[in-house]
Amino acid sequence: MKSASTLIAGVAVVLAAPLAAQSAPPSVPKRFEIVQLPKVQERENPRAIPSDTMRIMQKKFARCVYRRHREEADSFLQNSDYVQADLLALGLTKGELYRSFSAQHCMRLARTRGLRSFSVDMPVKVMRRILVEEAYLANAKKPLQLDQSGPEFLDRDFVGGQPTTQAKAMTMFGDCIVFADISKSDALLRTSPESTEESVAIQNLLPAMSACIAEGADVELTAERIRAVVAEGLYARQAYHVQYLSQQDASQDGNLEVDTE
Secondary structure, X not given: OOOOOOOOOOOEEEEOOOHHHOOOOOOOOHHHOEEEOOOOOOOOOOOOOOHHHHXXXXXXXXXXXXXXXXXXXXXXXXXXXXXXXXXXXXXXXXXXXXXXXXXXXXXXHHOOOOOOOOOOOOOHHHHHHHHHHHHHHHHOOOOOOOOXXXXXXXXXXXXXXXXXHHHHHHHHHHHHHHHHOHHHHHHHHOOOOOOHHHHHHHHHHHHHHHHOEOXXXXXXXXXXXXXXXXXXXXXXHHHHHHHHHHHHHHHHHHOOOOOOO
C-alpha cells in the first residue's frame, strides 16, 4: 500500500478479509466484493483556503456544532450516511440545516489567524463526516473495547434504504479497519488534524488498513479520508456496543429467580 498522504487512485479495490486469511471463504457478501473508490477532487480555485488549513478549521467547527447542538447533530447523523443526507426526513433545507447548527457562528470561531473574511460552501456529506467523529468522541471518554464475538461488518441504515457504491465501500472499509485494530483507530481520532501525532497514528494504522485491502490493489488515501472512514467505523461500532449491552441487560432482567418455597 502506498503512502496514506497521497491522493486515492480511483482503482477497483476488493474489500476482503485480512490478507493472511485470504485462502478462506470471504466474509463479505458477494455484491460487496468489488467496489470502486472514487478519486478525490482537487481544489481548482487558487484563492481557496488551503486544504491543511481547512481541515484544522473543520475540526474546530464540528466540535463547536456538536457541543452547542448535540440533539440536532445526532438527528442529522441518524438521517444521513457517508455520502448523502435525507433532508426531507429532517424537514429542512440545506440552509435551514446549517442555521440550526449556528454554522456561521461556529465557523467564525474556527477561523484561523490571517483569515479576515472568507466563504465556505460545505457539502452536506462533509458535514456528516466531521460530525461523526465528534459524536464518537463525545460518547467515548476512553477507548472503545472490541467485542470479539461481534460481527466484523455491521448493519447500518442508508439514505433511501439502498447504499451507493461509495457508501458501501467506505463504510465497510471503516468497519474492517476498526475490527482489525480498534485501539489504533481510536488513537487516530484523538489527534489533531495536520499534526505530527496524526501522521504517526496513521502510520501505526497502516497494517490494519493493508489487511483490509486485497493483495495487489493499488490504493492511495488522504489523511482526511482515512480519518473519515475510521470515524464511521468507530461510530457504528459504538452504536453496536450500546445495543449489545442493552440486549444483555434486557436478557438478564428477563431471567428472574423465583423462590417457590
